[in-house]
Amino acid sequence: MSLINTSIAAIMPYFPKWMVKPFANPYVAGENIVEVTKIIKSLNQQGYKSTVDILGEFVEDEKQASKVLKSYSKLVKTIAKEQMDSTISVKLTHLGLGIKSKIAQKNFSKLIEVGKENRVGITIDMENSPYTSEILRIYKESLEIFDGVGTVIQAYLFRSLNDLKALDSNKLNLRICKGIYNEPKDISFQSKIDINKNFLELSKYLLKGKGYACLATHDLELINSIEDFVQLNKIDKSKFEFQALHGVPIKEKLNELKNKGYSVRIYVPYGPEWFEYSIRRIKENPKIVSYILKNMFKL
Numbered sequence: 687m688s689l690i691n692t693s694i695a696a697i698m699p700y701f702p703k704w705m706v707k708p709f710a711n712p713y714v715a716g717e718n719i720v721e722v723t724k725i726i727k728s729l730n731q732q733g734y735k736s737t738v739d740i741l742g743e744f745v746e747d748e749k750q751a752s753k754v755l756k757s758y759s760k761l762v763k764t765i766a767k768e769q770m771d772s773t774i775s776v777k778l779t780h781l782g783l784g785i786k787s788k789i790a791q792k793n794f795s796k797l798i799e800v801g802k803e804n805r806v807g808i809t810i811d812m813e814n815s816p817y818t819s820e821i822l823r824i825y826k827e828s829l830e831i832f833d834g835v836g837t838v839i840q841a842y843l844f845r846s847l848n849d850l851k852a853l854d855s856n857k858l859n860l861r862i863c864k865g866i867y868n869e870p871k872d873i874s875f876q877s878k879i880d881i882n883k884n885f886l887e888l889s890k891y892l893l894k895g896k897g898y899a900c901l902a903t904h905d906l907e908l909i910n911s912i913e914d915f916v917q918l919n920k921i922d923k924s925k926f927e928f929q930a931l932h933g934v935p936i937k938e939k940l941n942e943l944k945n946k947g948y949s950v951r952i953y954v955p956y957g958p959e960w961f962e963y964s965i966r967r968i969k970e971n972p973k974i975v976s977y978i979l980k981n982m983f984k985l
């Protein structure tokens with residue numbers, strides 16, 4: 687069965703959108719702001735915080751980047767108006783970083799003004815390695831304007847521990863994740879063992895440092911090790927949170943964490959550009975293919 691799942695997941699990018707939609711549904715919180723608002727409110731009612739991402743990256747021109755800025759600004763205002771417990775997560779290539787750094791910087795400056803005015807936090811997602819230094823530079827500059835800005839460090843990159851050491855401050859709000867892109871061997875760990883080892887090292891450094899730690903993984907072994915570490919070192923629960931992606935089936939663990947009094951935040955993506963994001967998620971867990979097929983055909 688697992689070979690069948692993996693094979694279907696591998697060819698799914700070539701399927702028409704209507705065929706992929708049922709597989710995408712668990713991961714994507716709808717196509718518009720009304721649909722995502724319902725999901726955030728439901729998560730908040732269950733005791734979870736959220737961070738909302740408008741799906742998409744790499745715009746082609748300035749006009750498209752401005753449109754994305756407008757959608758994010760509307761999202762921030764909706765979060766504030768509806769008093770939802772949510773931040774936003776944004777990719778700088780979505781705001782024009784792939785065209786010119788200045789375009790992304792100008793758009794992001796406008797977005798942080800909206801975030802600051804509405805007291806809604808903003809996390810800059812981390813993208814592939816050609817953008818790492820520029821994203822960290824823009825992040826550091828943004829902190830001077832709004833201390834509700836955070837960013838991300840990827841455990842698969844060799845450089846990450848040095849980046850983290852250079853960033854550590856009491857304003858730091860940092861998500862640690864494994865990293866989703868394919869990176870070359872000369873700059874990144876390739877094996878799960880090495881990536882997990884680095885994830886733990888980064889997490890421990892951040893948890894013992896001055897900033898706020900967001901531990902973003904579905905890897906139960908890592909979550910358990912982090913729990914052991916925070917208990918042993920008596921790290922205050924207000925200094926960190928766990929994060930997971932909407933739709934990844936680890937509800938039981940998240941519930942357990944929440945019931946122990948830890949903060950848990952769910953990353954909720956939405957928008958018309960759901961196709962590529964869903965394909966990535968399905969490839970991470972081809973088992974989803976058989977779950978959905980069983981459901982569809984009531985097997």
Ligand SMILES: Cc1cc2nc3c(=O)[nH]c(=O)nc-3n(C[C@H](O)[C@H](O)[C@H](O)COP(=O)(O)OP(=O)(O)OC[C@H]3O[C@@H](n4cnc5c(N)ncnc54)[C@H](O)[C@@H]3O)c2cc1C
Nearest residue numbers: 811812863864865866902903904905929930931953967971
């Ligand atoms: C909140 C959050 C924000 C993120 N932000 C970024 C970012 O800014 N930049 C970036 O490069 N990456 C980001 N990622 C993605 C991250 O880098 C990993 O690629 C992804 O989380 C999978 O790694 P894992 O830690 O879950 O470990 P894995 O070893 O991949 O998985 C651990 C377990 O979880 C299960 N699992 C993992 N993914 C899925 C899935 N989609 N469906 C079902 N089961 C699954 C696996 O089957 C496995 O059993 C983010 C992840 C999270 C949770």
